[in-house]
Amino acid sequence: MTGTETPRDTPAGPPGESPALRPRPAGRPRTTPSRPDGAGPVVDCGVYVAGRRQEPVDPHDALTQAVEQGGFVWLGIYAPTEEELGAIAEHYGLHPLAVEDAVYAHQRPKLEGYDDDLFMVLKTATYVEHDRLTATSEVVETGEVMVFLGAHYVITVRHGEHGGLADLRQSLEEQPDLLCLGPSAVLYAVADHVVDAFVDVASAVEDDVDELEASVFSDRRTDDIGRLYQLKRELMSLRRAVSPLEVPLQRLAERRTPAVPEAMRSYFRDVQDHAIRVRDQVAGLDELLTSILQASLARTSQADNEDMRKISAWAGIIAVPTAIAGIYGMNFEFMPELRWRYGYPLVLLVIVTACVLLYRGFKRNGWL
Known part of the structure; x- marks a missing residue:
């Protein structure tokens, strides 16, 4: 799913400021694109009780209402x-190490536990459309989603232009039976959403691999090495996002975790199975690209050898008239047949005969 999350009807704070957070200090470096002027970091806040979203609530009061009503806030x-x-961490009691990871991003996919709470990092990926793959094409764009999970809250922190969760939230709100299972249902939905995106990206990259394979083994001579290296680099970004995800999902599926009820473990097991299949698909594409790259290098080497043989063959043919002309061009006074009437046409006949014989010999041996 694509798009970006859009704010719902939550009480507005002072102009140009998020209702829950202080404004950004000037000059702080950011690893992701800046938000629109005046926009706060909170894009949506909802309290869910018995799988149903409640009336709009101020983010300051959301956790209190969720605890009082036996639900959770997203x-x-x-x-x-x-x-x-x-400011949010202080209100929700988030661990400072997890907060630091969530702010600066560029984290490896992982799952960490802090008392009864969980912190999970997921890498997101999207396929960048292009008319033709080049040696500088961007194929896979990555981002990150961090999830803080507690007994009465789930906080999703997103970095990157893609990977919006608005459609996911709407889809979940149409499944109250799943939301009844608590905040871990949101974690499952986010993980499933991320892995499904990996499947789409891997399928799109596979089309690029097929195109390169057809180009390398086509009859025409092409220079595909640069494009192959670029696609391998882009595929490595996807591999770094997919491969480390197996261990956190296995932990959620197999180990007892206070924040994840028993009923949710089968859901995470399903996501783990999908992640393993994507991992195998990406690994297979990487191996196939390596084989195609080796084949491309072999074809390039073979083409160079063929060119060298052709050059050598023509050089051998040209050497015959060059040698004869060089001998008779030395201008010595006493040379055999120098004043013979038929010497000139005989030399020409010898040159043509020798060249024809050499040409036929090289042609028969595949050098021309």
């Missing part, structure tokens, strides 16, 4: 600063 955040996320 807070969606986009590219927060350290100060912005710090």
